[in-house]
Amino acid sequence: MKLHYFDWAATAPISEQALYTYHKVAKEYPGNPSSLHKEGQRSAKRLAAEREKTADLLQVAPEQIYYTAGGTESNSIVLNSLLWKRKPGRIIFSGLEHSSILQYRHFLETKGFEVISIRSPGGFVDIEALQENLTDNTQLVCVMLVNNILGTVQDLTSIAKILRQRAKPIHLHCDAVQAVGKISFNLSDLDVDSASFSAHKFQGPRGTGILYQKSNTLQSLSRGGGQEQGLRSGTEHLAAIAAMNSALEETVSHLEQRLEKGNQLRTMFEAELEKFPLVTLLSPSINSGAPVTPFVLSLAVKNLPAEVFTRILFDKGFCVSSGSACSSNSPHNKRGGLFLEAGFTDEQASSSIRISFTSQTSEEQIRALGQTIGEEALHLHTLLRK
Numbered sequence: 001m002k003l004h005y006f007d008w009a010a011t012a013p014i015s016e017q018a019l020y021t022y023h024k025v026a027k028e029y030p031g032n033p034s035s036l037h038k039e040g041q042r043s044a045k046r047l048a049a050e051r052e053k054t055a056d057l058l059q060v061a062p063e064q065i066y067y068t069a070g071g072t073e074s075n076s077i078v079l080n081s082l083l084w085k086r087k088p089g090r091i092i093f094s095g096l097e098h099s100s101i102l103q104y105r106h107f108l109e110t111k112g113f114e115v116i117s118i119r120s121p122g123g124f125v126d127i128e129a130l131q132e133n134l135t136d137n138t139q140l141v142c143v144m145l146v147n148n149i150l151g152t153v154q155d156l157t158s159i160a161k162i163l164r165q166r167a168k169p170i171h172l173h174c175d176a177v178q179a180v181g182k183i184s185f186n187l188s189d190l191d192v193d194s195a196s197f198s199a200h201k202f203q204g205p206r207g208t209g210i211l212y213q214k215s216n217t218l219q220s221l222s223r224g225g226g227q228e229q230g231l232r233s234g235t236e237h238l239a240a241i242a243a244m245n246s247a248l249e250e251t252v253s254h255l256e257q258r259l260e261k262g263n264q265l266r267t268m269f270e271a272e273l274e275k276f277p278l279v280t281l282l283s284p285s286i287n288s289g290a291p292v293t294p295f296v297l298s299l300a301v302k303n304l305p306a307e308v309f310t311r312i313l314f315d316k317g318f319c320v321s322s323g324s325a326c327s328s329n330s331p332h333n334k335r336g337g338l339f340l341e342a343g344f345t346d347e348q349a350s351s352s353i354r355i356s357f358t359s360q361t362s363e364e365q366i367r368a369l370g371q372t373i374g375e376e377a378l379h380l381h382t383l384l385r386k
Contacts, residue, residue: 001317002317003317003318003319004317004318004319004365004368004369005319006318006319006320006355006356006357006361006365006369007319007320007321007354007356008295008356008357008358009148009178009201009295009296009321009354009356010321010356011200011201011206012200012201012202012203012358013203014200014203014204014205014206014243014247015203015204015246015247015250017246017247017250018203018204018205018243018244018246018247018250019243020246021239021242021243021245021246022205022239022240022242022243023239025046025238025239025242025243026238026239029042029043029046029238029239030043031043032235033046033047033227033235033236033238034225034227034235043238046238046242047236047238047241048062050238050241050242050245051065051067053245053249054210054241054244054245054248057245057248057249057252058187058210058212058248059186059187059188060187060188060212063229064212064213064214065210065211065212066210066211066212066213066228066229066231066232067208067209067210067211067228067232067236067237067241068196068208068209068210068211068228068232069207069208069209070198070199070200070206070207070208070209071098071100071175071177071196071197071198071201071209072098072100072198073209073211073232074196074197074198074209074210074211075098075100075101075173075175075196076100076104077211077218077220077231077232078140078142078171078173078194078196078211078218079101079104079108079140080220080221080222081218081219081220081221082108082111082113082139082140083111083221084219084221085139087137088108088111088112088113088114089113089114089135089137089138089139090113090114090115090116090133090135090137090138090139091108091113091114091115091116091138091139091140091141091142092115092116092117092118092130092133092134092138092140092141092142093105093115093116093117093118093142094117094118094120094125094130094142094143094144094154095117095118095119095120095125095337095338095341095342096120096123096125096143096144096147096149096150096152096154096338096341096342097142097143097144097175098144098148098175098177100175101142101175102337105117113139116133117341118130118133119341120341120342121342121343122152122284122290122342122343123147123150123151123152123283123284123342124152124154124290125143125154125155125159127155127158127159127162130159130162131162134162134163134166134170136166136167136168137168138166138168138170139170139171140170140171140172140173141159141163141170141171141172141173142173142174142175143156143159143172143173143174144174144175144176144178145174145175145176145178145179145183145185145190145195146176146178146179146182146183146293146296147178147296147338148177148178148296149296149298149338149339149352149354150282150283150284150292150296150297150298150338150342151182151283151292151293151294151295151296151297151298152283152284152290152291152292153183153291153292153293154291155291156172156174156190156191156192157189157190157191159172160172160190160191160192161191164191171193171194171217172191172192172193172194173192173193173194173195173196174190174192174194174195174196175195175196176195176196176197176212177196177197177198177201177209178201178293178296179197180197180201180202180248180251180252181201181202181251181252181255181258181295181358182293182294182295182296183259183293184255184256184259187212191214192212192214193213193214193215193217194211194212194213194214194218195211195212196209196210196211196212197209197210197211197212198210199240199243199244199247199248202247202248202251203247203250203251204240204243204244204246204247204248205240205243205244205247207237207240208237208240208241208243208244209244210244211231211232213231216229218231219231220232220233257359258358258359259294259359261359262293262294262295262357262358262359263286263294265294265357265359265361265363265366266286266294266295266297267286267287268363268366268367268370269297269355269366269367269369269370270285270286270287271370272366272367272369272370272371272373272374273299273370273373273374275374276373276374276375276377276378278301278302278374278377278378278381279299279300279301279302279373279374279377280299280300280301280302280348281297281299282297282298282299282300282339282344282348282352283296283297283298283299295356295357295358295359296354296355296356297354297355297356298352298353298354298355299352299353299355299373300344300347300348300351300352300353301351301353301373301377302347302351302377302381303347303351303381304351304377304380304381305350305351306322306350306351306352306353307322309322309351309353309376309377309380310322310353312376312380313353313369313372313373313376316372316376318368318369318372320353320354320355320369321353321354321356322352322353322354339352355369
């Protein structure tokens, strides 16, 4: 049986070009970029070139780019930097944040910080509520750009404008892990102070990521050899960085055409779902006018637990998820919390499944998934009524 992959938000299969680049660079650059000998200098020169390439692709300056092990580490560097504060203040999270941010709440509270969660009806941060919770001792605001469950896109530019009007500076951090290739954005125009990215979300290698920092305001708790301007010490994984850039270049090229194809596929998928009243779309419709990526959405099948239905779909040849892959294995899984923050019911939260795809997904696969979801939902409800 052929499997149809609809879990691209969890991880995107590495591209052939990225694999080729990884193998080539790993073979040709054996030296440590921090070493002073010739091979080390060659590697250092290539690393500098890769940093310039990353910066060019993200439309920022090379000195604003730091290489990390992924989005989770990038987020943790920003949050750990708070521990250098002489006096703990207020921290504001949107209710939509990734678990790598939300699970810092208890730790920060034990260190004296006041952590506030902002409601996000329908999957969009309530900007008025955010304004109401800003105080003179607010030190950090975290708002995700593209939500990894609902696919909603936040208005970071407006949020940044609000924060810049405050008398005291407030650091605005953006988890942009799901943004690359899923929406069109200009990192400089967002006016965030920092942003995190993960290579395996856009067909790069796992264990590699980016932390963008607009100005040199973050401090690292992890000390070592001084790599990455001291913000993230440890020998740079040059081959993985080069492969990530290869994937990033592939992803952002012809982005408008990719998004257009994504909109067509999403419209087609929603049309299939409309045939089946037992299936409810939780994410905003692609035709609603709301800012969403076409490539990530959540739906609920009435009265059927998500874990059960995802297994049924897998048996039918479809790989989907019942939430974020990063929270599925956590003993503190709060998948329902996001849906409750967004105004959905407990029943909808427990029945929610996430569908994520790419412009490479075929129309046949999209139609087949929609039909299978609807038909299996109807079949199971028929059995339950007997």
